[in-house]
Amino acid sequence: MTKKIQKRDAEASKRSIVLSAIKLFSTRGYAGTSMDELAKECGLNKAMIFYYFKNKKGLYEAVMEEILQEIYKAITQKISSSTSAEVQLETFIKTYGTFACSHPYLPALLLKELSDSGAVLPQQLFKSMRKLFGLFSDILRRGEKEGVFKKSMPMVLYFMVIGSLNLIVTTKPLRQKAAKLDDIELDTCSECEIEDISNYVTSNILLVLKPFYKE
Amino acid sequence: MTKKIQKRDAEASKRSIVLSAIKLFSTRGYAGTSMDELAKECGLNKAMIFYYFKNKKGLYEAVMEEILQEIYKAITQKISSSTSAEVQLETFIKTYGTFACSHPYLPALLLKELSDSGAVLPQQLFKSMRKLFGLFSDILRRGEKEGVFKKSMPMVLYFMVIGSLNLIVTTKPLRQKAAKLDDIELDTCSECEIEDISNYVTSNILLVLKPFYKE
DNA sequence: TATATAATTAACTAACTAGTTAATTAAAAG
DNA sequence: CTTTTAATTAACTAGTTAGTTAATTATATA
The missing domain is CATH 1.10.357.10 (Tetracycline Repressor, domain 2)
Incomplete structure (x- = not known):
């Protein structure tokens, strides 16, 4: 059974956050990366970052x-x-x-x-x-x-x-x-x-x- | 003629800012270093940093x-x-x-x-x-x-x-x-x-x- | 001693920061 | 179809950020 295209896909959202985070952390560093900017970059609401990764440090760890x-x-x-x-x-x-x-x-x-x-x-x-x-x-x-x-x-x-x-x-x-x-x-x-x-x-x-x- | 101990010494102040900045920039990075913290570290008013170095980037450059x-x-x-x-x-x-x-x-x-x-x-x-x-x-x-x-x-x-x-x-x-x-x-x-x-x-x-x- | 100048300060601003919350949607399960 | 659960959102907070400003000292000079 093939997965249908879902509007809501937790794994995809999580992945999207990590990918954008890799990009920003590696170019701007930890302190230089803002969560607002990251949310904009990956096109998700900022609250999602904290929903999936608890806090900035947790995301960086991931x-x-x-x-x-x-x-x-x-x-x-x-x-x-x-x-x-x-x-x-x-x-x-x-x-x-x-x-x-x-x-x-x-x-x-x-x-x-x-x-x-x-x-x-x-x-x-x-x-x-x-x-x-x-x-x-x-x-x-x-x-x-x-x-x-x-x-x-x-x-x-x-x-x-x-x-x-x-x-x-x-x-x-x-x-x-x-x-x-x-x-x-x-x-x-x-x-x-x-x-x-x-x-x-x-x-x-x-x-x-x-x-x-x-x- | 020996210089008397002055209360106001521009060179000494400038030097003190640079020394504290070296310490903070090298441990916390550029974005991770705050000018408030730096002012506290070197015991001078924050405005002095901008008086001598124009802005954060100028100080970093120095x-x-x-x-x-x-x-x-x-x-x-x-x-x-x-x-x-x-x-x-x-x-x-x-x-x-x-x-x-x-x-x-x-x-x-x-x-x-x-x-x-x-x-x-x-x-x-x-x-x-x-x-x-x-x-x-x-x-x-x-x-x-x-x-x-x-x-x-x-x-x-x-x-x-x-x-x-x-x-x-x-x-x-x-x-x-x-x-x-x-x-x-x-x-x-x-x-x-x-x-x-x-x-x-x-x-x-x-x-x-x-x-x-x-x- | 008066004056000009350089050094210093406290208090301020406007924008940005990480993180929260309560409400709202969409999908899954019963 | 209804209920539960998971995903998502807008709006918010409290604190921090770089940088400014106007007033105030101290010092050198005339």
Whole structure:
């Protein structure tokens, strides 16, 4: 039995709020996003936001939960098809890069949260961040046990990876603008594809982990 | 002739506003900082802020200008004492790390701004960012010409450096919290000194630029 | 000492903020 | 067809926001 088109659809309304919230939170930040504006953006009455999400913080929590789960799912899925630590690491970095690029709200929101050390959502961000870093860290540890990776500082390498990829995505408009004025010669990578950047980051990290690695 | 203690000192008032603004903007962000709160924080009447800085954006601009100039000065000073591209690069990274650690508002503000692609201050952030990146980029280019560095993607390497160092500083409280609960084994580098991290980042970048480099 | 100027203040405004409420609709269940 | 329940709305509140204004101090100068 096919669902008929309903005038009232709780799930659709809820989804619409989350989607608009992702857009606004990632561009204007938590404090910079107003619930009036959000209601206008998604075409629903403001009271609906509080009806479904209790308060602003609750909505923000739902938004962060959603996108962090999404990226985690995307990465674990791709990784599962391989057992080699090298390939898994490569897959991790490339999947993160591609996902970040096609969902640019992720880097914006993540950097904003991390630059606050989780001022809005300490507990929850903490758990999700930990989960993703745990994945990365496990790959390095396994590679080390198997003798294919050198001993390393996983936290620093992780930040080198997500730091660079996130910044590449969020600064894209800024870097393109920089490329237009040619007062000084400066390559801001304004035409680079995310695949090339992911590849470069991957080979750099592998170079660090495998001293005799050649790309 | 020594200046007597004055009840009215424009420079001191202005300075006091900027210092409090740095503190608040870096912890609460632009939108999250209120001018009433700032006035209370620095013990001056709110009207003084508008008297000296015209409006909120003007104050923010002054704050960003100040700290970006400070880090630029710190780095150029240290770098000037060497001519070798390798040593200059090492000095760049280490000075940035130490400065970021002892002025933790820098990473917080920079990451916030960069994650917006300069939503508040496109023009100015743009120029200051360019200047600092130009310094980094010049070192790589000179090293390349002199045959001591491989060809590289300076923008990506730059983001790997400042991305990791900034994140290490801003997430410190979060990582220390993570270290306390030991449900899963996970090294978050909570006890690491910034010197060790800067060293590690430096040797990683040098490894990328000089394939036969041994630390 | 008188005057001009710069620094400071309290009190104000108009717009905006997150969140509430009570009434109203639409759909599902009996 | 009626009743219950869930979804939606307009209108509201109480507090906060950036920014203004006119009056008032203090200081340097003539």
